Every structure is written in structure tokens, then in C-alpha cells.
Amino acid sequence: MFNGTRKRSFVWLTLTLALMLVLSACGGGNTNNSPAVDNPDNAGSGKKVKLTMFIWAGSNQDTVPKEVVAEYVKKHPNVEVTFEESSNSVMYPKMVAGKQADPNNPIVNFGYFNADATAKGLNDDMWEPLDTGIVTNMKDIPEQFHTSDNKGIVWGVSSFALVYNKNLVKTPPTSWNDLWDNKEFKGKSALWDYMFYSYLSPLIAVKGEELGASYENPEPAFKFWAEHSDQIGTLVTSNDQLKGLLDSGDALIAPFSAQVAQTWIDGGSPLAVAYPKEGAISFPYSLQVVKGSTPEQQKVANEIINELLSAEALSRYAEVTGTPVTSTAAAVPDKYKNDPSFSVEEQSKGINPDWNALAKSSSAWKEQWDRLVKTKL
Structure with missing residues (x-):
């Protein structure tokens, strides 16, 4: 396998x-x-x-x-x-x-x-x-x-990829960069509050060297998201909440489990899953x-x-x-x-x-997220 x-x-x-x-x-x-x-x-x-x-x-x-x-x-x-x-x-x-x-x-x-x-x-x-x-x-x-x-x-x-509303998104995403840079998703990206591996891990993997961001030095990644906070429309805390936002179009895209999303699609949700060219989580x-x-x-x-x-x-x-x-x-x-x-x-x-780093640094990452990003939402 x-x-x-x-x-x-x-x-x-x-x-x-x-x-x-x-x-x-x-x-x-x-x-x-x-x-x-x-x-x-x-x-x-x-x-x-x-x-x-x-x-x-x-x-x-x-x-x-x-x-x-x-x-x-x-x-x-x-x-x-x-x-x-x-x-x-x-x-x-x-x-x-x-x-x-x-x-x-x-x-x-x-x-x-x-x-x-x-x-x-x-x-x-x-x-x-x-x-x-x-x-x-x-x-x-x-x-x-x-x-x-x-x-x-x-x-x-599971694989965390990009889940989007296929009826409302004009150009399907192909890269993690679409999550934070694509203007079509401005104010329409849904992120799971404190689920850092789904949007900070791909940022570190894709742009870490450019930003000087790493698991040992995550602040540049938090500052990057703060600068791109206008991409974020909603922070979610449950599967059902996220599904409702994507189904209705209140959110157009979210980094989330491809497998869970597939069950929504099988149930009739107007969604699709894009596997970023850089790889899924x-x-x-x-x-x-x-x-x-x-x-x-x-x-x-x-x-x-x-x-x-x-x-x-x-x-x-x-x-x-x-x-x-x-x-x-x-x-x-x-x-x-x-x-x-x-x-x-x-x-x-x-x-x-x-x-390992995520587990040991959980409190510090939450503090930076709250201070640098959530204050801008």
C-alpha cells in the first residue's frame, strides 16, 4: 500500500x-x-x-x-x-x-x-x-x-488537501499558494482554529525557506498569515460547521481531510477535492x-x-x-x-x-496565532 x-x-x-x-x-x-x-x-x-x-x-x-x-x-x-x-x-x-x-x-x-x-x-x-x-x-x-x-x-x-465548492469556484486550486494568495478566495477561506498543521505546515513546506520560517522559528509564518488575513473568512471548530459553510458558499475553500470531504461529496455536497502539486498533508x-x-x-x-x-x-x-x-x-x-x-x-x-515540535510548542503557537493573526480578523 x-x-x-x-x-x-x-x-x-x-x-x-x-x-x-x-x-x-x-x-x-x-x-x-x-x-x-x-x-x-x-x-x-x-x-x-x-x-x-x-x-x-x-x-x-x-x-x-x-x-x-x-x-x-x-x-x-x-x-x-x-x-x-x-x-x-x-x-x-x-x-x-x-x-x-x-x-x-x-x-x-x-x-x-x-x-x-x-x-x-x-x-x-x-x-x-x-x-x-x-x-x-x-x-x-x-x-x-x-x-x-x-x-x-x-x-x-488521511490526506489533508484543498476542499472547495466546485459550483462557485471558477478556477480549481492546484497549489497550496492558492489558499493564501488567490484573490478568488479573498475573505472566503475557512480555516480550522488552531489546526496549524493544515495551513502553517504547508506554508512552511512551500515558502519556509523564502520566509525564514521553520518549526523552530514559526513567527515569520504567523506574520505571513497576518499579512494575508484578508483571505480568511471564518475560523471553524467542527466538521458540520465547515460543511455548512462550504455547501452554502459562505466559504469557497478550506484545507481539510480529503476523506471526510469525500463522504460529503458522496452525500450530494457540491464540493471537490484538489491535491496540491506540492503534496497533501x-x-x-x-x-x-x-x-x-x-x-x-x-x-x-x-x-x-x-x-x-x-x-x-x-x-x-x-x-x-x-x-x-x-x-x-x-x-x-x-x-x-x-x-x-x-x-x-x-x-x-x-x-x-x-x-513532535507541534506538540511541544502548542501553547506558544496558539499565543502567536491569537496575537498576530486573530486580532486582524
Whole structure:
């Protein structure tokens, strides 16, 4: 699925994460303090192992995890799983706050996390190692998608490209430069607030040398966006908000997940995806168990993660969300066989953000964004 260049990119990503040892609950919340049992399968005790799972909201991201969990609970009646549905940008800060309040009572026990949250979690000591004796389906995922300490597993790789309204955009974008320089998009670009890898990482990759901008010295990139702030029409915080803006034409373009956008297109949205000539942003997705969960909760979480990593579950996830998966046992759905995001050639061109630097510098980058850019919006 991935050629040599791609593999080297992910070996780098994995090593970066390994070297680092790299949403408030609106609903049910976690229940670590409720009675637990030594054996989750012991239906006779009347006690339950209760967990909260984090999943992404919208765009069919909930379909497979809810199906897999429902099947698991049917076979394990002493297990109860509730769901928190949101975005990592919203949920992760709440997880950090929850850990600070009570490290033994995490807001969520396990779930789906993107590369940004994964790197921050490694930096914040947020993850438990996966139990390789339970998560045996890891064997079908190439080593470059594992971390040396098994604090999570990369099961899918999205591509962040340029999503635009094809009915209203006269000339389709071809380059990341279109995002900040194209006059057709003046005041009509939608950016995800604080999702720096989607608009600062490509800027650093494309114009970093010219601007003197780098991950170690990002201020020139923030100043550049400040000078081009008239391109920005809206800052968004949810998939549904972004979809509504693009569908209506209130926004004409956004750097966003090509896979999520494809589900919108399949549903009838008047959108298209352009893969910039400089390459899309490579964006790994992981499954993780959250530190502070009880041994019983960890066991159940590992068992469910193993089911989520099965060839059948990953193939179905790819089918309903358009996300390329990493398992060598999972089949590429027919409807995506010609999708550029599943293409080895396209994936090999990917821009790989420095997730380590982004995780360690998160607060500083937010301060510069707020001070230099948001004050001009």
C-alpha cells in the first residue's frame, strides 16, 4: 500500500513519537469509581465494567465503532460502553484538564485520536501501552505504523488537501499558494482554529525557506498569515460547521481531510477535492487506551481495539468514511480504487508535519496565532 518513500516518512514519524515517549463529558462521562469485576465476561455477578469511548463526530465516523461495540457488548453483557463524540481539538484539552483534576478518572478510556492529539498525548504521558497479547490484529499492520512502546497503533492515514465548492469556484486550486494568495478566495477561506498543521505546515513546506520560517522559528509564518488575513473568512471548530459553510458558499475553500470531504461529496455536497502539486498533508490516525483506566477497563478497551483492527472492520471503515487504512489484510473498497488518497504515488508525495515540535510548542503557537493573526480578523 505504501512505497519505500512513504515507508521512510512513517518510520520517521514513528521514531519521532517513540523518542518523545513523544470532550468534557457532555453525556455519560467516565465511571472509573463504580464497581468493577476481575472478569468482564462474568455475567452472573451483576456488576459492570463501564467505559467511555471517544469517537469523531459526523461524516459516518461513528458507524463502525458503534457497530463493533454493539457486537462486543452483546457477547459481554457485563460491559457498558458510552460514547463521547467530538473533535480531537475540542476533546484533548478536556482530557488534559481531567487528568490534572484526577489522573485515575479519565474523561474517556480509549478511542480514536489524530496525529496531533497522539503526539501531544505522548508528550503529556496520556497513553497506556496496548496489550499485544490481546491486540493480535496488530500483526497485519506494518511496523512503520507501530511505536516502540506500543502506545497506540496507526490504523489509517488521511490526506489533508484543498476542499472547495466546485459550483462557485471558477478556477480549481492546484497549489497550496492558492489558499493564501488567490484573490478568488479573498475573505472566503475557512480555516480550522488552531489546526496549524493544515495551513502553517504547508506554508512552511512551500515558502519556509523564502520566509525564514521553520518549526523552530514559526513567527515569520504567523506574520505571513497576518499579512494575508484578508483571505480568511471564518475560523471553524467542527466538521458540520465547515460543511455548512462550504455547501452554502459562505466559504469557497478550506484545507481539510480529503476523506471526510469525500463522504460529503458522496452525500450530494457540491464540493471537490484538489491535491496540491506540492503534496497533501499526511495525517495518521491512531487508536489508544487512556492512562488512568482500571485494569478491567484496559482489558475491555484492548479487546475492542483488536476487533476494530480486524480486516473486516477496517475495510468497512474505509468503505463508509473513505479513509485509507494501514492493514495489509484489509481490502480497498472498489469505489476508492481510483481515489488519489489511496494511491501509493500520491501518498509518497505527502508533506509530513513535525508532530513532535507541534506538540511541544502548542501553547506558544496558539499565543502567536491569537496575537498576530486573530486580532486582524
